Amino acid sequence: MSLQKTKAQLIQLLDDPDYKVIALSGLWGTGKTHLWEEIKQQSANASVSNALYVSLFGVSSMDQVLNKLIQSAARDGKIDSLVSKTAKSTFKGLESFHKGFATINELCQLLAVSMLLRKKIVVIDDIERMHEKLSIDEILGFIDDYSKNREVRFVLILNSNKLTKRDQWSTLHEKVIDLELQLVTTPAEAFSIAIQSLPSAYASSLKRACVICKLTNIRIIKKVIKTTNRIFGQSYREDELPRKMIPSVVLLTAIHHRGLENGPTKELTLSWKPQHSDFLKLFPDTNHWKDLVNQLGIYITDDFEHHVIAFLQTGHFDPNLFESIITKNVAEHARHSAIERVEEVREALYWDHRLDSNQARTRVDEVLASDQSIPPDIYNGLVKIVRDTPCIENMAQLLIDRWIDLYKQNPQPYSSGSGLEPAIIEAIEHFNAQRRENTAASFAEQLIQFAQAPDHQRYNSVVYLNLCNTGVEYYESAIRDMPIKGLQGVLPYMLDAYNQSQRDNSTIEAVAQRLIAACRNLYRTHASEGLGRLLKRQFAYVGLDIEHMPQPSVTTNATAGEPEH
Structure with a gap:
């Protein structure tokens, strides 16, 4: 039974004095105690609102149970003057007189509890968590005695599935408990x-x-x-x-x-x-x-x-670690959400024939309000639909302008494929040209750094791995645009490596292979220019004929990959 239904049922049972012992059972942590406290606070029934509460968690004797009940009454201000006087003066007097009066002291305790609990509602919680020294027989015997002879009513709160002696519970459940309410709290x-x-x-x-x-x-x-x-x-x-x-x-x-x-x-x-x-x-x-x-x-x-x-x-x-991970995920999520929005708007404009011009304009405004850069092929599809939609065709140019503005803020290496808007193609190609220039410049710096490094460091670096996995055309760009001092370091390294391989009858080193292939390609296209003459002189200086020497067997196109930077 759900929490609300159980609450209503328990309130009805508490208002009916014929139900002297009520069990409220349910799994741990499902709100049994919370339910009772809520009922107690909201109840207009004085017997309910003044009920005494005791938890048996870790309790190992009936004396402790009785003391907890007295403490509960004192804490809530429910000990009347007669009980208070009896409990305090009698306990103190007998204990100070002689230790042999311990049994009489216990009798006084029972007398005080009997007076205190008469015609009260007592809530006993956590029965399944009591200490193993305290038996279920003692608890249920106490409940049976006080419910029959002192007009005490009980509410037992427990997880009956966790009771260690199920057979005892089943037997005494039939004799003592009037009704068990099972609480099944929903998530x-x-x-x-x-x-x-x-x-x-x-x-x-x-x-x-x-x-x-x-x-x-x-x-x-x-x-x-x-x-x-x-x-x-x-x-x-x-x-x-x-x-x-x-x-x-x-x-x-x-x-x-x-x-x-x-x-x-x-x-x-x-x-x-x-x-x-x-x-x-x-x-x-x-x-x-x-x-x-x-x-x-x-x-x-x-x-x-x-x-x-x-x-x-x-x-x-680590707050900084989580912040960096979450921020990255939030940015990626925002981008995906923006892409989904563009696709949703495009689909709505294409399929929803009930959209009027104001509704269509509102949907396009959703895209214009986004600050996320969208892949051009997805965005281009929306532009085409908008241009073909009456009353909002003028918004197509607004979409193009917005895409270009966002792309300039966060350019990506998109391909300027066919079918894209001319203005979008122009923006992409402009960025890609700049990117190639920047990449070539960065690659040239890596090449110079590699050539000038000591031999024992040269081949054990990330730079070397990058150079070995970069296409020859990037070597060509690097040599073409490299400053003089850079050429003065790179070209001698290349030629020394080639001659060393010839002397040792070994395979020429991978970076030198690519450099020689790049120089051969550059010479063929710049033979009559200054760069071609420089390369021919450098090769001739070490006895090599750049025109007729064997071409190294290396990849000479971009499939070898772009340099990392």
Whole structure:
């Protein structure tokens, strides 16, 4: 029975004096005690609002139970003058007189409790968590005695599934308890209770993920909320976070605190790539919780999930690390959202024949308001539809101008393919030309650095690996535009390496291969110019004929790759 239905039922039972012993049972952390406290605070029934409460967690004797009840009454100001006088003066007098009056002292304690509890409602919580020295027989015997002989009514709060002696409970349950209400809190109800004491800016996403994970333990949900608030703080809007981030925190926190029944392990979650054959080999039995992870929107995991697990396991929190990861994910999410928006608007303009001109203009304005650069092929499709749509065709140029402005702010190495708007092609080609110039200049600096490095450092560097995996055309650009001092270092290195290979009858070094191939190509196109004459002199100086020497066997096009910089 859900929380609200159970609450209504329990209120009715409390108002009916024929029900002397009521049991409220349910799983740990599902809000049983919270439900009772809520009823007590809201009740107009004096017997309910003045009820006494005792938890048996760790209690090992009936004396402790009775003392806790007296303390509960004193704490709530419910000890009347007669009980107070009897409890205080008699206990103190007898104890100071002689230790042998301990038994009489106990009798006085029972007398005080008997007077205190008469016609009261007593709530006994955590019965399944009492100490093993205190037996269920003693508790239920006490309940049976006081309910029959002293008009005391009881509400027992417990997780009956965790009682160690189920047979005793079943027998005494039939003899003592009038009715047992089973509380089955829904995930939504459990979350509503948890969020009251722990507000979060991400409540909507948290609730959705907790409901999908079927979390009903309020203590676990509070841990989930605390973890989420710690990681994200108050810096982000809920809608700007990627869809998987908060669900990932919910899932991993629930797994870590063992709050997810039959759920995936954290190892499985961190490796989650269900389309990869290697993943399926490692974890073949994934169907049990595959739907859960898919509903949460976690289609792949990355560094974020690894750092969440590390935080949960060690307690060490690095705010700068999480901020950098989240900021990167937020930026990527914003870009994907902008692309989706362009595609949605294009589809609406194409298919929704009910759109009037104002509605169409509003949809295009959504795209114009975006600050994200969109791939030109996707954007170009929208431009074409807008140009073909009456009443908003003039907005096509606004879209083109907006794309170019955003592209200039954040240029990308797009291809200026056919079918794009001429203005968009011009912007892309202008950037690509600048990029090639900058890349060539950067590559030339790497080449000079490599040639001037000591022999013992030259071949054990990242620069060397980059040079070995770069196409010959970049070597050509570097030699063509290299300053004089750079040429004075690079060309002698190249020729020395070539001659060394000839003397040792070995394969010429990879960078020197590319340099010679580049020089041969440049000489063929610049033979009568200054660069061609310089290259011919340099080769002749070491006895080589640049025109007729064998061409090194290397890749001479861009498939060898662009230089990294």
